Amino acid sequence: xxxxxxxxxxxxxxxxxxxxxxxxxxxxxxxxxxxxxxxxxxxxxxxxxxxxxxxxxxxxxxxxxxxxxxxxxxxxxxxxxxxxxxxxxxxxxxxxxxxxxxxxxxxxxxxxxxxxxxxxxxxxxxxxxxxxxxxxxxxxxxxxxxxxxxxxxxxxxxxxxxxxxxxxxxxxxxxxxxxxxxxxxxxxxxxxxxxxxxxxxxxxxxxxxxxxxxxxxxxxxxxxxxxxxxxxxxxxxxxxxxxxxxxxxxxxxxxxxxxxxxxxxxxxxxxxxxxxxxxxxxxxxxxxxxxxxxxxxxxxxxxxxxxxxxxxxxxxxxxxxxxxxxxxxxxxxxxxxxxxxxxxxxxxxxxxxxxxxxxxxxxxxxxxxxxxxxxxxxxxxxxxxxxxxxxxxxxxxxxxxxxxxxxxxxxxxxxxxxxxxxxxxxxxxxxxxxxxxxxxxxxxxxxxxxxxxxxxxxxxxxxxxxxxxxxxxxxxxxxxxxxxxxxxxx
RNA sequence: GCGCUCGUAGCUCAGCUGGAUAGAGCAGUGGACUUCUAAUCCACCGGUCGCAGGUUCGAGUCCUGCCGGGCGCACCA
Numbered sequence: 227x228x229x230x231x232x233x234x235x236x237x238x239x240x241x242x243x244x245x246x247x248x249x250x251x252x253x254x255x256x257x258x259x260x261x262x263x264x265x266x267x268x269x270x271x272x273x274x275x276x277x278x279x280x281x282x283x284x285x286x287x288x289x290x291x292x293x294x295x296x297x298x299x300x301x302x303x304x305x306x307x308x309x310x311x312x313x314x315x316x317x318x319x320x321x322x323x324x325x326x327x328x329x330x331x332x333x334x335x336x337x338x339x340x341x342x343x344x345x346x347x348x349x350x351x352x353x354x355x356x357x358x359x360x361x362x363x364x365x366x367x368x369x370x371x372x373x374x375x376x377x378x379x380x381x382x383x384x385x386x387x388x389x390x391x392x393x394x395x396x397x398x399x400x401x402x403x404x405x406x407x408x409x410x411x412x413x414x415x416x417x418x419x420x421x422x423x424x425x426x427x428x429x430x431x432x433x434x435x436x437x438x439x440x441x442x443x444x445x446x447x448x449x450x451x452x453x454x455x456x457x458x459x460x461x462x463x464x465x466x467x468x469x470x471x472x473x474x475x476x477x478x479x480x481x482x483x484x485x486x487x488x489x490x491x492x493x494x495x496x497x498x499x500x501x502x503x504x505x506x507x508x509x510x511x512x513x514x515x516x517x518x519x520x521x522x523x524x525x526x527x528x529x530x531x532x533x534x535x536x537x538x539x540x541x542x543x544x545x546x547x548x549x550x551x552x553x554x555x556x557x558x559x560x561x562x563x564x565x566x567x568x569x570x571x572x573x574x575x576x577x578x579x580x581x582x583x584x585x586x587x588x589x590x591x592x593x594x595x596x597x598x599x600x601x602x603x604x605x606x607x608x609x610x611x612x613x614x615x616x617x618x619x620x621x622x623x624x625x626x627x628x629x630x631x632x633x634x635x636x637x638x639x640x641x642x643x644x645x646x647x648x649x650x651x652x653x654x655x656x657x658x659x660x661x662x663x664x665x666x667x668x669x670x671x672x673x674x675x676x677x678x679x680x681x682x683x684x685x686x687x688x689x690x691x692x693x694x695x696x697x698x699x700x701x702x703x704x705x706x707x708x709x710x711x712x713x714x715x716x
Numbered sequence: 717g718c719g720c721u722c723g724u725a726g727c728u729c730a731g732c733u734g735g736a737u738a739g740a741g742c743a744g745u746g747g748a749c750u751u752c753u754a755a756u757c758c759a760c761c762g763g764u765c766g767c768a769g770g771u772u773c774g775a776g777u778c779c780u781g782c783c784g785g786g787c788g789c790a791c792c793a
Contacts, residue, residue, distance in 0.1 A: 566787045568788085657743085
């Protein structure tokens, strides 16, 4: 064991050497204790242009520019004597393998213990205000599994941004305006009167529950004229439905900081203000009796109507106001998470962002999550009680439990549509992905418990990092070292 | 017809801004273990990265065209 005592992160030594040589680098973690570096040269100046850069990436000798191997050699020499580094050797054309000494590598254990829960966090996004809007299911029924996918994903994303030091707000856009809500209230009224729901209405036993509650709270409601009764069912029904949704999300471990009601954007004049602003920017015009936004100018397929020829605002008008509202509330980045059935909407939202004079992907990011199906033995499952109903988050939680349900939704890339196999996720077998996580947790808890029973306690003074030298420990240290990178790129 | 997205090992999926022999888990095969919870561990087996071109010193990654699955293309929300 080389008697290398190290005092700092070996990456520091690496960066020192690099700085001295004035080369750009690319480092990647490989096996435990090793870092590999691809050397690139000639990237110190951005104005070189792509063509020349490409040539300079070639690992060949050019006039006045040392070859990659020569650079690697030089870098290796610098590194060999650096603290915490056991060996540095040139491996292939342009690659440098750096072996971190066991002692240096073991230090990561100390760093983790001392940092506790803050290990892996950073201040990379410090001062940045991010608004994450997700779920935002309409209050016309329980949360469907597709939109519900964003609940754990959006929540996890929020946690990652917070770990990076950002100031994060979780927000829910509550759509209590428009035709869907009207259909909902008509459906409630029909159900309360024991009639068939309207042709275009909603079905499901939840309607009965809501209708019963409304009637219980307003005994005379069924004797009112249709319009008045419908209004009562609208107002009360939405409140009850929304309370249900909030409860479901809360049970799912997801709570929001801000709920914005679409209706308030219309009532407060925010929509008009947003349109005025866009008009000032020269991006609004009138044609065919309607008011249009010039989204095509900013990459959308066509311009979009924001005020219909009948005078009613189109759906997007509230989004204009909402985006502006978020920006005025001081958010640098506005993230909106939508289901794949809304992906056609992305283009016009990004165009809107630009129409306001903002920069897409910098001030506005629209994420699309693909569809979620629930299957059993390969066949789609409908769990709710009445035909026509869809699988809800409540159903999923009931079937899998909160932890497994969250994990089943977070585990996969949101770019892929997923089939959640109930048989798989509820099975007591190795096939069940959630078992791995639970077992790992159980084993770690067990180690700590046994350590306590044996009277073993952490002591910074007695800690000898060089003892963490076995292959297994090397692997662990490597993972630990690279895990903050995962948070960073997340 | 147009657009978005997926197509990587038998199965379910990773693969970051293109970089060294493409990685995990499960399944399969062969071992280990009088157990820090057998809900275990180790090893092996297994891949024309949908197909065909192209760009590049280098492509699973970028571009073009096909094929296949999903989802959309409203003065609906």
